[in-house]
Amino acid sequence: MSDDVIKIRWHGRGGQGAITAAKIVANAAFECGYNGVVMTPTFGTERRGAPVLTSLKISRNKIYDLSPISEPDMIVVLDHLLLEEPGVINGLKSDGIIIVNSPKKPADHAVNGKKIATADVTSIAVEAGLKQGIVNSGIIGAFAKASGLIELNILLKKIKEEFHDKKPSENAESARLTFSKTDMGG
């Protein structure tokens, strides 16, 4: 199997925009020279507020296996209460990291000793001029900080492109602020 594939699983609630966030990261990764970028949402019977997830695979080479991620390198969670749902952190590699929108500090989350980074994206987004509950742009800042995978500037550019008619500057600012306020824990 291809070991050079970076596997990121995104968990959110229906309507939070986890798929859009993953799509923005996919676009940024492709621009950075990752030719293999595949984002596969796992579809159930979607309802607003219900848990949803999407798999993002990133590789230097074309990706042929579209099956869902079972052993992610990273798990991004748009709502910290989802950490209490069964299965959300399942399969995370031993050196993997959880990136979560949470008002709490990393140490305050019980995640079986796994590495975790937190940022209060919900509050930061309001500070950046977005209305309450818009967290899918901000979480990308936390992802950038915790993963170190893609340069923040490219992500900010892709955020502005995606939200070109929906407060592009405020969405980018939310990600930029979150980047600087992400708590990497220990």
Place this chain on the structure above:
Amino acid sequence: MHIIESGNVAAATGVKLARTEVIAAYPITPQTPLTEKLSELVDSGKMKAEYIPVESEHSALAVCIAASSAGSRAFTATSANGLLYMSEQIHWAAGARLPIVMCVVNRGIGAPWTVWNDHQDAISQRDAGWIQLYACDHQQIIDTVIQAFHIAETVRIPVMVCYDGYLLSHTYMPFEIPEQDAVDAFLPKFSPSYFLDPKNPANLNTVTLPDIRPDVRGNMAPGYMEIRNNLHTDMRKTISVVEEMDRKYQKTVGRGGNPLIEKYRCEDADFIAVCLGSLSYQLRDVVDTLRGEGIKTGVAGIRLYRPFPDKTVAAEFVNAKGLIVFEKALSYGNQGALYSDIKSALYRNDNRPFVHNYILGLGGREIKTPDLLHAFRISCTDFRKIGDDPQWIGLKL
């Protein structure tokens, strides 16, 4: 230009680049975003086409049949039960020799209801007289949609472009959008030699009798059986037309190759997996792993399923020891449709490999790569254990 978008958007972009003139479709999961995108493109004026909303899939294809009979380039798309609801018109479009293109976004058929992927919908329509092409990724979806119009209009036979629901339709990946100029150089304007025209009244597809009879000018006209023989003969010729169109597409757009069967590491392979759609790409990693274990494997994705490239199958797999057919559909009470087709094609060879049949992924049951690896490995190393009955992968009860 490369973009990262869903498979449905790739299909819609191909339909736009092909300068389709009439679109009629009824939404059904997982096809819906494709028709939504097309209606957006037409509504915003980015695409000059007539988008005709209808109350059912049967009407969607009926509109396309009318539009195509009147000489317009027509497109529709559907999935699963929507395709079945069209079925009467599907046979009609083929018999009437109308070069309609339809995307079938493959989904399992109810009952019980499922919105997820398998291939039973398209397979159930394989004998209707439509050409069936299968795409494995978004690049193939957009390129195949464009090519499908040229193929259809060259042989006057409608084409289904099939791609996996959700796995491709809702997955995002990069693909290149061809330049409009290149597509225009590839695909000539649709100008049929005959079409419904008020200035030149004609009856099309009038009733036939069991025997032939003279037409209005007194010339002996083909009867039902001759007309059906023509369809079959032209279907067989379509195999070389598909190859020819692929060569033309390579020249004008700069991409293509493997229009009938797309092979991966098959040259010296003892054991070759055969399947339709994106599964053939998932199996590439499995092939690499088995090669690492010293088992010479390969995988072949059938791109053109109808007409079936039987002679190519017989020639390509002449040296294989075993073929392992992985299928997301079956003929209930018998075996997988592709399995039967492969065995039938090999019958002409003196040395025939063993052929195994695995049924998997029905109704979107997750196809786990380790499960594929396990089944493929057993077929290669312990092949006498597997009989002629289809083996099911992924059953949990």
